[in-house]
Amino acid sequence: MKFCYAFLLLSMFSCFQTTRNCSDYRTGEFYSEVTIDGETYTSKFKRTDKLQIETYNSKIDSSSLRWINDCEVVFRTINPKNMAERKDIHLKILTTTDSSYTYEYSYVGETKKQKGVAYRMK
Template sequence: MKPFLLFVFALCMVSCYNAERNCTDFKTGHFYSEIIIDGKPIKSEFNRTDHLQIETYQGKVDSSEVRWINDCEVIFKTINPKNRIERKDIHLKILSTTDSSYTYEYSYVGEDLKQKGTANRAK
């Protein structure tokens, strides 16, 4: 009986764990991010205000409108899309935060394939 009670107690303790998410700390600012696409690291740098994000990615600059769904989820809409892919909005969800970074997942709106990455506050 004791091992069973210990198991139940341990299970309760593990199931109560929630990742820290102070998402409002990352709504605006200057950040850099790295993700892995097709096994290759892709780096970008971006500035985000309440309504706009300007990103530098592989030498090109891209601007998106920012619309927060809640404190931890945001939709990006490319301002001047150049092709069909860029016309698709991107949904980003912050999964966890630290004092200087956040882990996120993102996908095109309406698609199931999600990518994960980490963004760090630029110094």
């Protein structure tokens, strides 16, 4: 009887696997939404395999990319203007759909993470 309950429990969890087709989002044009303390911030960016150019509040930032695997990347600001911009950012894609992905990010070495959603523009 215990075997039946264990099988039923495992069957239930296998139905809720998250989809991660991360390689579909390695390059392209996107816009992103992040909510911090109840306020939503948006940005647009274009990503190649080694470079990301982002526009936020009419400012353009460029970062070099180092892919750890298909779902994780580290960003390094190319021309940092202050100490905060000198910190690398680690981003991990958590789930994907046919037109978006959910991600979490943080400064490398820090435990506090933020979540956001990026949508494909084209």
